[in-house]
Amino acid sequence: MKKLSNSFSGALRLFSYWIANGTVGHPLLDSIDYSCIFHEPSALEQAYAIFANVIEMDENGIVLNAKYAEKRAAQHIRRYVDSTYIVEPPFEDWEVKLY
Template identity: 80%
Template sequence: MEAATIQKLSNSFSGALRTFSYWIANGTVGLPLLEGIDYSCIFEEPSALEQAYAIFANVIEMDEVGIVCNAKYAEMRAAQYIRSYVDNSYKVEPEFEDWEIDLY
């Protein structure tokens, strides 16, 4: 029986995740969509923050060598969720598909 090959996340994905986390934490994620919007309440509701990260991770795409191809789009989709969480009048366009919001 062959030993399983263990894969690590690519440096590109690791960098995209780190950058996304930095922007979430310092209040600058999803600009200009979240410009001037205080979304700090998501830090008090773990499931809201979890959902934003799930959307980012579900939407992000990498090529065959692990280079992230759509970090800004993944960030924007997560930002749309955050905006809809803090602003009931905001309508996500296009609406989220099930695969985007699944929690694994």
């Protein structure tokens, strides 16, 4: 049975830690209180979906772009708490798809 790689598990764990302690997306979310996403499950779900959709691994399961995946998820969070924030580049459909 195939399992998630240690590299991916570590990236997901670290992303979760940063979200939970308010430090995800440095420097994009510095000084921004995004705790409201913990009261809106779909907003948090979307952040995790973006992270999971964007993350890339090589053939050995080594994560290649954890910081970029985190940045894209942080852009979603920033837009959620600040409607004037413009996501650049705009999200593509595959990035925000919920599976």
